[in-house]
Amino acid sequence: MESLxxxxxxxxxxxxxxxxxxxxxxxxxxxxxxxxxxxxxxxxFLAVLLIGFIQVLLLPDDEAVLMFFGQAETGIxxxxxxxxxxxxxxYAIYPLVEIILMTEGATVGAAMALIVSQQLIDVPEGCFxxxxxxxxxxxxxxxxxxxxxxxxxxxxxxxxxxxxxxxIPDVTP
Amino acid sequence: xxxxxxxxxxxxxxAKERSVLKRYLDAILLEGFLxxxxxxxxxxxxxxxxxxxxxxxxxxxxxxxxxxPIFIVASFLAGWVDAWVDRDLVTRFLTGRNLLVxxxxxxxxxxxxxxxxxxxxxxxxxxxxxxxxxxxxxxFMTGQTLMGxxxxxxxxxxxxxxFFIFRLISSVILGIFAGxxxxxxxxxxxxxxxxVQHKFVR
Numbered sequence: 001m002e003s004l005x006x007x008x009x010x011x012x013x014x015x016x017x018x019x020x021x022x023x024x025x026x027x028x029x030x031x032x033x034x035x036x037x038x039x040x041x042x043x044x045f046l047a048v049l050l051i052g053f054i055q056v057l058l059l060p061d062d063e064a065v066l067m068f069f070g071q072a073e074t075g076i077x078x079x080x081x082x083x084x085x086x087x088x089x090x091y092a093i094y095p096l097v098e099i100i101l102m103t104e105g106a107t108v109g110a111a112m113a114l115i116v117s118q119q120l121i122d123v124p125e126g127c128f129x130x131x132x133x134x135x136x137x138x139x140x141x142x143x144x145x146x147x148x149x150x151x152x153x154x155x156x157x158x159x160x161x162x163x164x165x166x167x168i169p170d171v172t173p
Numbered sequence: 174x175x176x177x178x179x180x181x182x183x184x185x186x187x188a189k190e191r192s193v194l195k196r197y198l199d200a201i202l203l204e205g206f207l208x209x210x211x212x213x214x215x216x217x218x219x220x221x222x223x224x225x226x227x228x229x230x231x232x233x234x235x236x237x238x239x240x241x242p243i244f245i246v247a248s249f250l251a252g253w254v255d256a257w258v259d260r261d262l263v264t265r266f267l268t269g270r271n272l273l274v275x276x277x278x279x280x281x282x283x284x285x286x287x288x289x290x291x292x293x294x295x296x297x298x299x300x301x302x303x304x305x306x307x308x309x310x311x312x313f314m315t316g317q318t319l320m321g322x323x324x325x326x327x328x329x330x331x332x333x334x335x336f337f338i339f340r341l342i343s344s345v346i347l348g349i350f351a352g353x354x355x356x357x358x359x360x361x362x363x364x365x366x367x368x369v370q371h372k373f374v375r
Binding site for chain 2: 004007008011014015018025026028029030031032033034035036037040041042043044045046047048049050051052053054056057090094097098101112115116119120121122126128129130132133134135137138141142145146148149152153156157160164165166167168
């Protein structure tokens, strides 16, 4: 909420400066913003409504998730796939990742791949708006790059973790 | 001037009509598809887990209340950028530089840009109109999605300092990596984006 307030104030300052400098251009900016909102809001509304229902169906219990992420070899691949399908805001992934990291046998690479893939593409809610603004080709290209990026991120984490432990569990009671 | 030249030919009128129809179809296709998908998921949840319908609605409502203000602020920012930022300036700022330096800059700009990914699409759309290439856009979006000012306290709380520092550094590296992956196809993606933008402006 704080960051929204800061960005909101910055945008307000931009418009105040704009109004003083060139009124015509400020009106133009308002019109363009209005057009963005009007064109995207219905889609945005539907997409957010959809995510609520997908959330109910997609999230399996923690044990099932850990069963996939615990496998060292395939953990990164499963994490990449699962991350794309996992709905919700991007910060919602951290509690799940913490559980994975605290579980003996689960790889840090899978945890990293899960964060990256969940955050890179919002498959249920974001992809429709992305397609609307940027088109299917661009979305598919970004999806393909995101898959590669998530896998690379997983292996990067495994590599770095072999020198510096990335996760140190808090053992204080 | 002859009568024929003043009134358009039937073929031209027909083409115009088709174009108008196609424009409306394009506009409702995505929303319509999403509406069908929503109805499908609603029915599935209603039939399999009826007690969860209220939870799903509450989750969506909270999500909507949290994200709509961000989306509106981001749209106003995009409108301002579109009205004020000169296309040539943006193009010069990024294209005049070394590829790696350009990708590093846009990734870092992405990291400091707050908001969920769907709130930045208007901004990405405008950046494209200002002449920013696809590989730069992909690097920007990668940086924006992987790390954000809002999530830093949460990440530190759940994952600890070491993991956070690794994530911060890796976000920059991965942004550059994603941009480099897109670089060979950048011209083709630029063309595809131009076609989409042409439709959007209509």
